[in-house]
Amino acid sequence: MIDLYKLNKYFSLDWFIFSFLVLLFYLILSFLGLSYGAYEGVVVIWLPAGIALAAFFIFGYRIWFSLFFAAFVLNYSLVNLQYTNFNEAILISLMRAFGNTIAPIFGYYFINLLTNKKHPLKNLNNIIIFILFGAILSTAISSIIGAYSSVILYNNWDALMTIFFDWWLGNMGGIIIITPLFLNFKKENFLLSKPYKLFEFILLSLFLFLVIQTFFIVNFILPVSIVLPLILIYIFRFGKFEVSLSIFILTIFSILILENPENLFFKLYPTNPIIPIVFLLISISITSMIVAAILEDDKEKRNELLKKNIELNKWYELTIDREERTIELKNEINELLEKQGFPKKYLKK
Numbered sequence: 001m002i003d004l005y006k007l008n009k010y011f012s013l014d015w016f017i018f019s020f021l022v023l024l025f026y027l028i029l030s031f032l033g034l035s036y037g038a039y040e041g042v043v044v045i046w047l048p049a050g051i052a053l054a055a056f057f058i059f060g061y062r063i064w065f066s067l068f069f070a071a072f073v074l075n076y077s078l079v080n081l082q083y084t085n086f087n088e089a090i091l092i093s094l095m096r097a098f099g100n101t102i103a104p105i106f107g108y109y110f111i112n113l114l115t116n117k118k119h120p121l122k123n124l125n126n127i128i129i130f131i132l133f134g135a136i137l138s139t140a141i142s143s144i145i146g147a148y149s150s151v152i153l154y155n156n157w158d159a160l161m162t163i164f165f166d167w168w169l170g171n172m173g174g175i176i177i178i179t180p181l182f183l184n185f186k187k188e189n190f191l192l193s194k195p196y197k198l199f200e201f202i203l204l205s206l207f208l209f210l211v212i213q214t215f216f217i218v219n220f221i222l223p224v225s226i227v228l229p230l231i232l233i234y235i236f237r238f239g240k241f242e243v244s245l246s247i248f249i250l251t252i253f254s255i256l257i258l259e260n261p262e263n264l265f266f267k268l269y270p271t272n273p274i275i276p277i278v279f280l281l282i283s284i285s286i287t288s289m290i291v292a293a294i295l296e297d298d299k300e301k302r303n304e305l306l307k308k309n310i311e312l313n314k315w316y317e318l319t320i321d322r323e324e325r326t327i328e329l330k331n332e333i334n335e336l337l338e339k340q341g342f343p344k345k346y347l348k349k
Helices: 013-036 047-059 061-082 086-114 124-154 157-183 195-217 224-237 240-258 264-268 274-339
Strands: none
Touching: 013 047, 013 061, 047 061, 047 086, 047 124, 047 157, 061 086, 086 124, 124 157, 124 274, 157 240, 157 274, 195 224, 195 240, 224 240, 224 274, 240 274
């Protein structure tokens, strides 16, 4: 899907359509995250950060205006509720929108530069570049701007580092979890094209939900050891897109169950249960990306070797056929020469 819908010019029909869709999707995920994925004002996983980076990979640089406008509308709607000064509310919203737009541009540029514009999740080297520049460094830019705007808004400079870390971790998780979902999508490999695969995927996801629900409400840590084997089943049974989808589903399950104050993380980490949850989701997502990429690379190499072997066998068969045909032609020529009475020295050896 990467490079499939590159926008070649501004104000074209494609530019208006895809800009509107990105804006709408960005705002929907933003408000859903604020409604269901927040704990004490902190969003667990900021999925719009992943949408922004994925949008640049799919549509190119010309999608920036849609993301900037969406971020501005979102931030102004939040800041305006808490701030009565119109001019300063506009300024803070513009600061945050700038940070939310420049960060994915930074990640997109350097990932393309260092991977030579190849798929950022194709192999281990590209995945490391994607995590470093797309998830860690780029989100640090938007988090710094967002943290400063927040302390200006609340006039609480003592909370600067706490706000920065929470903002950074949420953005990082959003990119690591949501961006691969779009980058790995391939229409020809989509599980809906195979009903039995879809049925297997649904059953496995339901079982994953039961495991996560048990993991969050019981007082022992055992169910987390079941989550990783389940993710491995996704990796071995399905493609990279389905693996990314399973991580997204795992994230949704975790966010929904987080609203239950009786879960394990509230008991183990009563002051801040969000950080261990986000670290768990990020680590599982990174692990699944690396393992899926290694397995797919190994599969591609095996298929390539198989093709080369088939091609080599064909050439070998052609060579054998040519040798046999050459011998047959020599025998036919010799028979004709003998019939015509030529001496043996003229016969073909």
